[in-house]
Amino acid sequence: MLEREALETAEVTPAIKTKKRKRAGLSKDRWLAFLFLLPSIILLAIFVYGFISWTAYVSVSRWHSLLPDFTFAGLANYQALFHNFRFQADLRNTLFFSVFFIVLVVLLGQMLAIFIDQRLKAESLFRNIFLFPMALSFVVTGVVWRWILNPETGVNLLLKDFGIHPKWYTDTSIVPSWHIGQIDFGLPVALIAVVIAAVWQMTGFSLAMYLAGLRAIPEDVREAARIDGASEFQIYRKIILPQLKPITYSVVIIMAHISLKIFDLIYAMTGPGANYVTDMPGVFMFETTFRGNDYAQGAAIAIIMLIMVAVFIIPYLISSRKGES
Amino acid sequence: MAKAFARPLIYLILVILGVLFLVPVYVMLVTSLKPFDEVSIATMWKPPAHIDFAGYAEAFSKLAPNFMNTIYLVVPATLLSALLGSLNGYVLSKWKFKGSDWVFTAILFGMFIPYQSILIPLLQFIRNIGLYNSIPGLILVHVVYGLPITTLMFRNFYANIPDSLVESAQIDGAGFVGIYRHIIMPLSITGFVVVAIWQFTNIWNEFLFAVTITSSAQQPIMVALQNLAGSQVVEWNVQMAGALLAALPTLLVYILLGKYFIRGLLAGSVKG
Numbered sequence: 001m002l003e004r005e006a007l008e009t010a011e012v013t014p015a016i017k018t019k020k021r022k023r024a025g026l027s028k029d030r031w032l033a034f035l036f037l038l039p040s041i042i043l044l045a046i047f048v049y050g051f052i053s054w055t056a057y058v059s060v061s062r063w064h065s066l067l068p069d070f071t072f073a074g075l076a077n078y079q080a081l082f083h084n085f086r087f088q089a090d091l092r093n094t095l096f097f098s099v100f101f102i103v104l105v106v107l108l109g110q111m112l113a114i115f116i117d118q119r120l121k122a123e124s125l126f127r128n129i130f131l132f133p134m135a136l137s138f139v140v141t142g143v144v145w146r147w148i149l150n151p152e153t154g155v156n157l158l159l160k161d162f163g164i165h166p167k168w169y170t171d172t173s174i175v176p177s178w179h180i181g182q183i184d185f186g187l188p189v190a191l192i193a194v195v196i197a198a199v200w201q202m203t204g205f206s207l208a209m210y211l212a213g214l215r216a217i218p219e220d221v222r223e224a225a226r227i228d229g230a231s232e233f234q235i236y237r238k239i240i241l242p243q244l245k246p247i248t249y250s251v252v253i254i255m256a257h258i259s260l261k262i263f264d265l266i267y268a269m270t271g272p273g274a275n276y277v278t279d280m281p282g283v284f285m286f287e288t289t290f291r292g293n294d295y296a297q298g299a300a301i302a303i304i305m306l307i308m309v310a311v312f313i314i315p316y317l318i319s320s321r322k323g324e325s
Numbered sequence: 326m327a328k329a330f331a332r333p334l335i336y337l338i339l340v341i342l343g344v345l346f347l348v349p350v351y352v353m354l355v356t357s358l359k360p361f362d363e364v365s366i367a368t369m370w371k372p373p374a375h376i377d378f379a380g381y382a383e384a385f386s387k388l389a390p391n392f393m394n395t396i397y398l399v400v401p402a403t404l405l406s407a408l409l410g411s412l413n414g415y416v417l418s419k420w421k422f423k424g425s426d427w428v429f430t431a432i433l434f435g436m437f438i439p440y441q442s443i444l445i446p447l448l449q450f451i452r453n454i455g456l457y458n459s460i461p462g463l464i465l466v467h468v469v470y471g472l473p474i475t476t477l478m479f480r481n482f483y484a485n486i487p488d489s490l491v492e493s494a495q496i497d498g499a500g501f502v503g504i505y506r507h508i509i510m511p512l513s514i515t516g517f518v519v520v521a522i523w524q525f526t527n528i529w530n531e532f533l534f535a536v537t538i539t540s541s542a543q544q545p546i547m548v549a550l551q552n553l554a555g556s557q558v559v560e561w562n563v564q565m566a567g568a569l570l571a572a573l574p575t576l577l578v579y580i581l582l583g584k585y586f587i588r589g590l591l592a593g594s595v596k597g
Contacts, residue, residue, distance in 0.1 A: 028500075030420060036412050036416055037412070037428075039409075040412075040432070040476070041428065041432075044472060047443065047447070047469045050446070051447060052442050055443060055445055055446060112339070115335045115339055116339070118332070120335070120339070128583060129343045129347060130346055131587065132579055132580075133349075134586075135526055135576055137532065137572065138532065139550055139551050140550070140572045143554040143568045144349045144353055147352065147561055147565065148348065150366075153367070157370060158370070208591060209591065209594060212591055250594050261439040263532070264533065264547075268551050268555075282441055286536075289444070289445060290537060295445055298441075298445065301441070302444065305439040306442040309439055317430050317434060317437075318430070321426060321429075
């Protein structure tokens, strides 16, 4: 009896020891893991957070030429910005572009996904046709669509037979054109051309997201509804679509941040346009800073862009973090 | 009955929309294969009377050096950012520490910021370290700002590798590096393919950093294409040929490895 106990404790002690040694090894590994992550943390701390702080600092300075001048200017650059005709036009353009772009991408992507999900023949062919523009650059998209929507040719050759002559991105009219601030508020008609190009490029993203969402809904959910006598239409309205809400949320947020940042497409397709009808903050910032050398003003535009994006992105990041744990 | 009616209608809508989506490809091909004197505004939609590669020859001679610049940029930048992303993802999924989820969220924020908000200091920094107007400078920029997305993709990917696999390797005495090399790495092939395709496509297509950090001879393909198309004297057949040449690599990757491209696209939406 005693012997057995002695034997057991004898066996147990080394076990505890190795466990202790393992734990020491583990904590060494924990440090090693952190050490491997550290360079990335430092890089991003500098290149993201440090640089943003520096831009914010520039935005309250008097650096208006090639020569840096860091004397404090308060919010003067921001005040100048909100009184600036071009910036007011940019805010209007961003608003209208974002709304049309996001709504169309969501609706078109959702519709296509539901159609393609009907176990069609040539399903992958359709999917690929709608998705391939995602692999292209906004610059390529801009160059091609500028040619297709050229008012002298392109689509207008076909529309001529119907007696319609849209001016596309060269149109300077604004509908309904209420005078607010210094600008005419309304939809700049020229933006429709940009929306078409952007929707063509990004619909594939929402299609892929919705298709993945539809595929994740188990077949027996639909089967059960069918047995209960629900029609296909009812199944979609009552069961499927409500389950796709989180996907719509993701698509809207991701498209919103793309439209708020948009630069390449405008730059390649239309430029700022007459009276800035197709201008966007991203283009304004770039030209002010690197063409006009007004760094302080450019920095102020950049900070406003960042704030607009952060308003959407920070709640999104926090909510998806919560959803995980 | 409703179903019998709906199916042809669905096909009809899909075919119409599919044709509309392919219009830019048709226009690009048709215009690029026409000789210059045939590129007239009135006959834009007509296929070329005889196929002519002069547009491609000119676009190629103008864009080839920039095409090579992008190759030199995209290969190292893709590999480096994938490797770093893999290590970060490994740490943030299998070696969580106190606050690591917050660190991850802070890293993620970096992929959503408008890059205009870091562009002024970035340019100063790149100038100060002597990498302005150089491909290595662009590589550095793309690796750093690629970290959030590659980290996210690998972290989501590694979340699917069961923790028990890592734990049993620990009991066998394997450490941080050993587990990565012998367990995680061999299981990450798909992850590397997905991330590499995603980074390749994004860096190839990127414009803002390229146009800010490089000029003239060092410019990547997209800046050169924009310059080519921006000069009003360039004929449309050359522009379309140039656009197609610039788009070809990412288009080929999509056609050959589309499945992985779509996985990357889905993984980029945070929750994955």
